[in-house]
Amino acid sequence: MLKFPIYLDNHATTPMDPRVLEAMMPYFLDSFGNAASRNHSFGWVAEEAVEKARKQLADVIGANSKEIVFTSGATESNNLAIKGVAEMYAQKGNHIITAATEHKAVLDTCKRLEKHGARVTYLPVQTNGLIDLDQLREAITDKTILVSIMYGNNEIGTIQDIPAIGKICKEKGILLHTDATQAVGKVPVNVISDNIDLLSFTAHKMYGPKGVGALYVRRKSPRVQLTAQMDGGGHERGMRSGTLNVPGIVGFGAAAALCQKEMAEESARHAFLRDKLKDKLMAELDETYINGTMEHRLPHNLNISFAYVEGESLLMGINDIAVSSGSACTSATLEPSYVLKALGAGDDLAHSSIRFGIGRFTTEEEVDYTAAKVIDVVRKLRELSPLYDMVKEGIDLSKVEWSAH
Amino acid sequence: MAYSDKVLDHYNNPRNVGNLDKKDPNVGTGLVGAPECGDVMKLQIKVNPETGVIEDAKFKTFGCGSAIASSSLATEMLKGKTVDEALQIKNTLIVNELSLPPVKIHCSVLAEDAIKAAITDYKAKSATPATAQTA
Numbered sequence: 001m002l003k004f005p006i007y008l009d010n011h012a013t014t015p016m017d018p019r020v021l022e023a024m025m026p027y028f029l030d031s032f033g034n035a036a037s038r039n040h041s042f043g044w045v046a047e048e049a050v051e052k053a054r055k056q057l058a059d060v061i062g063a064n065s066k067e068i069v070f071t072s073g074a075t076e077s078n079n080l081a082i083k084g085v086a087e088m089y090a091q092k093g094n095h096i097i098t099a100a101t102e103h104k105a106v107l108d109t110c111k112r113l114e115k116h117g118a119r120v121t122y123l124p125v126q127t128n129g130l131i132d133l134d135q136l137r138e139a140i141t142d143k144t145i146l147v148s149i150m151y152g153n154n155e156i157g158t159i160q161d162i163p164a165i166g167k168i169c170k171e172k173g174i175l176l177h178t179d180a181t182q183a184v185g186k187v188p189v190n191v192i193s194d195n196i197d198l199l200s201f202t203a204h205k206m207y208g209p210k211g212v213g214a215l216y217v218r219r220k221s222p223r224v225q226l227t228a229q230m231d232g233g234g235h236e237r238g239m240r241s242g243t244l245n246v247p248g249i250v251g252f253g254a255a256a257a258l259c260q261k262e263m264a265e266e267s268a269r270h271a272f273l274r275d276k277l278k279d280k281l282m283a284e285l286d287e288t289y290i291n292g293t294m295e296h297r298l299p300h301n302l303n304i305s306f307a308y309v310e311g312e313s314l315l316m317g318i319n320d321i322a323v324s325s326g327s328a329c330t331s332a333t334l335e336p337s338y339v340l341k342a343l344g345a346g347d348d349l350a351h352s353s354i355r356f357g358i359g360r361f362t363t364e365e366e367v368d369y370t371a372a373k374v375i376d377v378v379r380k381l382r383e384l385s386p387l388y389d390m391v392k393e394g395i396d397l398s399k400v401e402w403s404a405h
Numbered sequence: 406m407a408y409s410d411k412v413l414d415h416y417n418n419p420r421n422v423g424n425l426d427k428k429d430p431n432v433g434t435g436l437v438g439a440p441e442c443g444d445v446m447k448l449q450i451k452v453n454p455e456t457g458v459i460e461d462a463k464f465k466t467f468g469c470g471s472a473i474a475s476s477s478l479a480t481e482m483l484k485g486k487t488v489d490e491a492l493q494i495k496n497t498l499i500v501n502e503l504s505l506p507p508v509k510i511h512c513s514v515l516a517e518d519a520i521k522a523a524i525t526d527y528k529a530k531s532a533t534p535a536t537a538q539t540a
Contacts, residue, residue: 310444310467313472316416317416329443334508336443347441386465387440388467
């Protein structure tokens, strides 16, 4: 039995796994202690739970427990990593390299640093969504202190070649930060083999609770230092003050352990459902384009543009399915997705894009229903579309003089 | 985002979708907007040359639900009006009728532009003798 609405927006957030909630429950009422209380059992119980979670998180990325710093989420982790490095290594240099398709938590952090005298290079991406490694090498100067490139993209699912990027950074003695929010728990991530120095991730993208994240900070070869961005009691080895969110952290740890245990099976299932959705849509609808490479892609991500159909009107027609669009009309800024624009596909394809995110609780029946519904609504909207008519008449839309408004 | 019932009604049951023969001297065609802006409206009117009354109107729209609803409503408003009356249709009328929120006002502006463009096209055609057009 299908239950509506169907949730296919798992890049925005994931539902909690009931097993995660179960793990968290005792830490709301009975075991409510402050993990920093050293003199009584309430504190010890909380601390023990936090340390167990720290180990679970370290394990999922191949790190050591002592390298995990708890935060409020990936946005804070990104801020702490980039601002913390910029401040700590200011003597060494002021140049940061990132990419055009990064999350705003990275881009806007870099923009703020630019106002304070940092120099930032925003690498373009190729049409497949990947950065060009030669361009990265060329962008490095003797003032470069940090490269920040995301692991898996939140819109188009593109997985950057982090091991190769890490190798380049290591050779040059530059730190590598990666925003791995969408990747951890979904694809194998290993801070040792990938040569990662700092890594941001969060619980609510991996079936854990909202409001808790972590930053991996490498302790050995090299030992990475950060200037704290929040002053207070000196928690988390002085890098992030603030009383720990014990239930959240317990949930984060449980969520990570489940992801790690089930990753191989789960990612295969996600890829199967994703590919089924893609194949059905591509077989039934012409003028349909996949945004970003299929080759290096998160297994649960699909981002498709249905040409000559505007994204918000498509969302309106499939209102029993929760997805996102890169259309301007669906964004707060009324600008189409900057990630899709960075692929060079043109604004019109960004306006026509839909992001589907498969999740742990997505069923094959839901995918079949979604494919049929999208096909039906796209056909209906193309009946309404003057552009689709014009193209069928053989008119080249790029040659038409439009009255831009 | 919540849509008004009227927007939903026009989106689900768009009125007067289709094309009129743009070569017909009594048909005026307006094409406004741009694909990279996310909305394009094509609005056509068929005018009775004797009475100046708009006898038929058709639209096709690429755009959000509010843009579709605005153009659908515009075709309903046009039918039965004279060309001069049609020129008086203001976007605010569409805003009120559809209860459009502020971020969607540009959809109604585009619909007004489409009406004006269709009428301008019709007038340009009817000012030219039909024989001259075929030349």
